[in-house]
Amino acid sequence: MNFIFKPTELEGVFLIEPRVFGDRRGHFLEAFREEVFRKEGLLYRFVQDNISTSLKGAVRGLHYQKPPHAQAKLLMAINGRILDVAVDLRRNSPTYGKHICAELSAENRYMIYIPPGFAHGFSVLSDEATVFYKCSRYYHQPSERGIKWNDPALDIDWQVEEPIISDKDAGLPILKDLPEEDLF
DSSP states (O other), rough: OOEEEEEOOOOOOOOEEEEEEEETTTTEEEEOOOHHHTTTTOOOOOOOEEEEETTTBEEEEEEEEOOTTTOEEEEEEEEEEEEEEEEHHHHTTTTTTTTEEEEEETTOOOOOOOOTOOOOOOOOOOOOOEEEESSOOOOOOEEEEEEETTTTOOOOOOOOOOOOOOOOOOOOOOOGSHHHHHHO
């Protein structure tokens, strides 16, 4: 098999280790194969690919789209190193409000799969990082939502000394202030 799917503490979120084939020329890996992901129960069809490049210390997130435009995401760092974060927003989940962190880098080549029902963000640990990610729904601006990156109830250690935050992300609400209709 070309992928190892590692479940996390948050049901539905997987850390994925692709098999890397290397020789003196470099390396090759398969980043996605629909039939394999479907066999693992990851049933979302991806419709949009995005690439984000950010500088050291940047914190992006925590973002999500409310239903019916909620997105599943499959991410990998193709350059540099990031700390990827998923926060459970499923009201009836035993892990509601909990988060996981995973280091994704060009070196370890790990990917993370995050289904709908989670907020997502990442911080940049290297001088620069480029993140490639697939989304199961198109970006829909009216459904865009988020949680403040430094919500004390979440207590996320972003592992950056001087966070660089967008004005939009700095103005997001904390988890307890999210409207009920924005949750899953």
